[in-house]
Every structure is written in C-alpha cells, then in structure tokens.
Amino acid sequence: MALILAQMPLLALHAQESGNGGQPVFIRDAEIENYLHSLAAPIYRAADIDPKSITILIVKSSTVNAFVAEGMNEFFYTGLLQLTDSPEQLAGVIAHETGHIAGGHLIRSEEEMKNASAEAILGTILAVAAGAASGSGGLAAGSMAGGTQIAERSFLSFDRSVEASADAAGMSFLDRAGISVRGMLEFFHKLEGQEDLPKDQQEEYVRTHPLTRDRIDAVQQHLNASPLKNAKLPDKFYVMHERMKAKLLGYLQPETAMLRYADDDPRLSARYARAIALYRTGKPDHAIKLTDGLIKQEPDNPFFYELKAQIQFDNGRVDEAIENYKKANALLPDSALLQQAYGHALLESKAPDKDGARIDLALQHLLESNRLEGREPLTWRFLASAWGRKAEITQDTRYEAMATYALAEESAAQGNDKAAGQLAERAMKGLPKGSPYWLRAQDIKLSTAPDEGGDKKGKKKGGD
Ligand SMILES: [Zn+2]
Structure with missing residues (x-):
C-alpha cells in the first residue's frame, strides 16, 4: 500500500x-x-x-x-x-x-x-x-x-x-x-x-x-x-471485504488495530491487520514473522508477498524485497502497482550490476507498469531514473534524452504543462528524429503549448 x-x-x-x-x-x-x-x-x-x-x-x-x-x-x-x-x-x-x-x-x-x-x-x-x-x-x-x-x-x-x-x-x-x-x-x-x-x-x-x-x-x-x-x-467477496477492512485499520490506525485484533485471534484477517500494524509502528521483524505465517497459509496470494516485500524495502532490506516482489508479480502479472514496486526495488538495489542486467529488468517491469497504467507520474519518474542509469552504463546519450522524455511525461501527467513542454523540447534534441519516443515527445510539446486561441497545428512552426 x-x-x-x-x-x-x-x-x-x-x-x-x-x-x-x-x-x-x-x-x-x-x-x-x-x-x-x-x-x-x-x-x-x-x-x-x-x-x-x-x-x-x-x-x-x-x-x-x-x-x-x-x-x-x-x-x-x-x-x-x-x-x-x-x-x-x-x-x-x-x-x-x-x-x-x-x-x-x-x-x-x-x-x-x-x-x-x-x-x-x-x-x-x-x-x-x-x-x-x-x-x-x-x-x-x-x-x-x-x-x-x-x-x-x-x-x-x-x-x-x-x-x-x-x-x-x-x-x-x-x-x-x-x-x-x-x-x-x-x-x-x-x-x-x-x-x-x-x-x-x-x-x-x-x-x-x-x-x-x-x-x-x-x-x-x-x-x-x-x-x-x-x-x-x-x-470470496466477504473475504476480500474483511481483508480490506483489516488492512485499512492496520495501516491507518495501527494502535486501534492492535486493540481490535487481539494477539490470540486466530483469524487470518486479524493476523493480517496485526502484521500491518506492527510494520507501521516500527516492528518489522515481528511483522515479517506474522506475514510468513500468512504466506504459509496462502502461498499463492500475491498480496502477502507484496506486504513482506514492502516491509523489507522500507527497512533497507532491498535485495530481499526484490525476491518477494518478484513472487508477487509472478502471481499477479497484470497489476501496474506491483510491476512498479518491483521495478522501483530493482532500481534501489546497491548490489553490483556489472553488465547492467538489473537495470534492464527494472526497465522491463517499469515499462510494463506504464503499459498497464499510462498516466502514473511516479512510474515515469522511476523510468527517468532507470534510463539515466542506463546512459551512465552505456555512455549512450540517447538514454539521457529518454530520461528527459520520461520527466516530460511525469510533468504532463501532473498537469504541469510548462515544465512538460520544456522537457519534451529538450528530449527531442537528443532523440533520433521520427523515432517513437521523439514522436511522443513532440506530442507532449504540441499538446502543452500555451493555447492562444488558435489551433495547435498552427504552432508547429511558431516555436523558434
Ligand atoms: Zn447521491
């Protein structure tokens, strides 16, 4: 969450x-x-x-x-x-x-x-x-x-x-x-x-x-x-409803959750709420122990792996988190949020990445997240960071331009037209003319150009 x-x-x-x-x-x-x-x-x-x-x-x-x-x-x-x-x-x-x-x-x-x-x-x-x-x-x-x-x-x-x-x-x-x-x-x-x-x-x-x-x-x-x-x-809807409520309470009101779901309450939703509440109140080890119990009970539930990954990620155990995000994604591949979290974790790992394979994997999952949900600004920000890293590894300036393009998309998704237009213009300069990302950067530039009452096509020439 x-x-x-x-x-x-x-x-x-x-x-x-x-x-x-x-x-x-x-x-x-x-x-x-x-x-x-x-x-x-x-x-x-x-x-x-x-x-x-x-x-x-x-x-x-x-x-x-x-x-x-x-x-x-x-x-x-x-x-x-x-x-x-x-x-x-x-x-x-x-x-x-x-x-x-x-x-x-x-x-x-x-x-x-x-x-x-x-x-x-x-x-x-x-x-x-x-x-x-x-x-x-x-x-x-x-x-x-x-x-x-x-x-x-x-x-x-x-x-x-x-x-x-x-x-x-x-x-x-x-x-x-x-x-x-x-x-x-x-x-x-x-x-x-x-x-x-x-x-x-x-x-x-x-x-x-x-x-x-x-x-x-x-x-x-x-x-x-x-x-x-x-x-x-x-x-199944009752189960989902109960877990939603357990999760919201554990996440938003952890102290209340600890009172409402007693230590010895054996229900899965109760242990779920407690695991989340423990995580939210700075007790990651206990939280992970409870989450492991949930995973044991439902080894095919992607959201339990996601919880474990999130607890690990937030506590600096990024490489362990990566493994659990991987499992969550394998169980539920069409979730933009899970793809994004996995890609983000891969980006944050400090482990050596000699041939750049991890960055490529991060890019793969961030692009998949972006395909599933195109206007999520955070995914664009992570993509910018991944392409920036790719530029460093390959010394290929086109990746730098792609990073700039991703920042343009982020700004556009946030409704910040001015920044989006400027970034798109800068990205176009570094991308091969007519290539797919160049065309998308051009779309951003044109669609974010200040509207002066004329039609936007007329502005194509009006730049500089
Ligand atoms: Zn009404």
Whole structure:
C-alpha cells in the first residue's frame, strides 16, 4: 500500500498550483483496488458502462463520503470503506454513485467546469478532501476561497429528487447484477438520524447525498418485493471485504488495530491487520514473522508477498524485497502497482550490476507498469531514473534524452504543462528524429503549448 499526495493525474489538473497546505492523500493499493473493481464491475456493466472507463480513487480520510467527479471518476473515502460491514453495503454505495453517472447528473457540472478554471476546480476537490483529512468534518472553508460555491453546487450536493433517482437507478443495476439491495438499505440505516443533526455534525455523505425517510422507504419497498431479498454475494467477496477492512485499520490506525485484533485471534484477517500494524509502528521483524505465517497459509496470494516485500524495502532490506516482489508479480502479472514496486526495488538495489542486467529488468517491469497504467507520474519518474542509469552504463546519450522524455511525461501527467513542454523540447534534441519516443515527445510539446486561441497545428512552426 502506498500513500500518494494528490496529483490527480487522471484529472490532469494542477496540483502544484492549488497552493493550500493540506494536500489530500490518495491511497494506492493493488489489493483494495482489485477488490473494489471486481465488486463494482457487474454494477457498471448493468448500467451499460464499460468498467475500464471508470477510475476508482481512494481518499485517505476518516470522513464518511463517496462522490463522483468529472464524469467517470468515483471517489471513496477510507472512512466510508471502513464503515461498511459487508460487500453488499459497499455495492449499495457503488450502485448509488453509478446511478449519478448513468443519470447524467454531472453534465450540468461539467458545463460549469468548463467555465471555471482547472485550478479552481482542483482547489475545490483538494480543499474538500483536505477538510476531510484534517478531521474538521466539513469543507475547509478557509482554504477554499472561491471554490466553495463550486463544491457545493457542482460536485457534492445533489437535491433530494436527484438522490432518489440515483437510488432507483442504483437499485435496478443491483437487480441486474444479481445483488440484493439489502446492503444499500443497511448502509442507509447506519446513517439514519444524521439528517436531524446540525450540518456541521453530519457525516459528509449525508451532506452530499441528502438522506430522507422517503429514500429509505423506497429501498425497503424494493427489497420487500425483490426475489433477491436474501441473496448473498459469493464468499470470496466477504473475504476480500474483511481483508480490506483489516488492512485499512492496520495501516491507518495501527494502535486501534492492535486493540481490535487481539494477539490470540486466530483469524487470518486479524493476523493480517496485526502484521500491518506492527510494520507501521516500527516492528518489522515481528511483522515479517506474522506475514510468513500468512504466506504459509496462502502461498499463492500475491498480496502477502507484496506486504513482506514492502516491509523489507522500507527497512533497507532491498535485495530481499526484490525476491518477494518478484513472487508477487509472478502471481499477479497484470497489476501496474506491483510491476512498479518491483521495478522501483530493482532500481534501489546497491548490489553490483556489472553488465547492467538489473537495470534492464527494472526497465522491463517499469515499462510494463506504464503499459498497464499510462498516466502514473511516479512510474515515469522511476523510468527517468532507470534510463539515466542506463546512459551512465552505456555512455549512450540517447538514454539521457529518454530520461528527459520520461520527466516530460511525469510533468504532463501532473498537469504541469510548462515544465512538460520544456522537457519534451529538450528530449527531442537528443532523440533520433521520427523515432517513437521523439514522436511522443513532440506530442507532449504540441499538446502543452500555451493555447492562444488558435489551433495547435498552427504552432508547429511558431516555436523558434
Ligand atoms: Zn447521491
């Protein structure tokens, strides 16, 4: 699991320019993302949405919230994930959010977004998440300046009729996906009574998705008439849900995890939570011992090798970490995050690399990660470092230019157009004209050229 400061690569907005101190933090975790995608995929398909077109983002925040932004991005706060007790409850939340997407409830806001600057919008998202992260439980008014109104109108607050229609759509998706709406009802019951609290004491989810008796009644009626009333998701989803919660607690609230999952609790999820909590509280040896027990029990589980590798990597045992990342990747080759972590570990090894074989292996896995997830800035940064090393070993300046090109991609993915354009221009000078990377550098240069109202082709000649 990795904590990533907000870069919003997929929104291609300008994180650096948001200028507030409380950047929100996103959580990237192969296992949890894997679970959320597999739970959500049948719901998206029921809504005639290609699951690949939706990006799920996990915001590190104890606030209970979930929302949709820029059309195809669903944000889930860790506070919400931790509040759900079952995969059906989480499926209810996903179905409701998907109801907003399918209902086009964001078209209006997309129009508004066109009128607002990218910075203002990002400022809004950041401030919302930062407010949540700071535990204030409300919008961080102080850091939002002009953003507040956009947040309240476009992003977060739907009126009650829109909420009811998202519920109705969500319930029909759940029906089609063969999932009971019981979980949706249970989740609403958890939040019941919040409506009567003063606004500043309400859970964010209730503020952004006003909950009413009518909504709860509608879901109850649907459930009563449903043939899926008592349907349960397959056990594997319960297992994944339990491990997600164990992992989040161990990672985010290790002290609480140690209390909740007692020493003698034999359940796998309990030992998983404790292993992570021990790692997070500076007890790597004990953590690895517990993780070894997990691996023994499930020798084909890539995420246990990943945990062991991460503990070793963070404690300077890079070469041991490499071996475990290798195993994790062999078990789950199509995870961009695992490929990236493996490539990164290979880069960080201090062991001799005479013929450069290790750098080549690092490049292979970083390129594979990049193929699986093209706009992850960190992968580009590691690629830049790997190509830089390759240039040193081979004394071939083309690798230097490729390193510069990778930095251009990193900047572009972070929305830093100016730096991206400059780096791309510099990279082009060192790459063979017309070669694949030269062409991609040219694309960056052209797409990041300052827009002066003319079409971009006209700028081809306008450089210098
Ligand atoms: Zn809603």
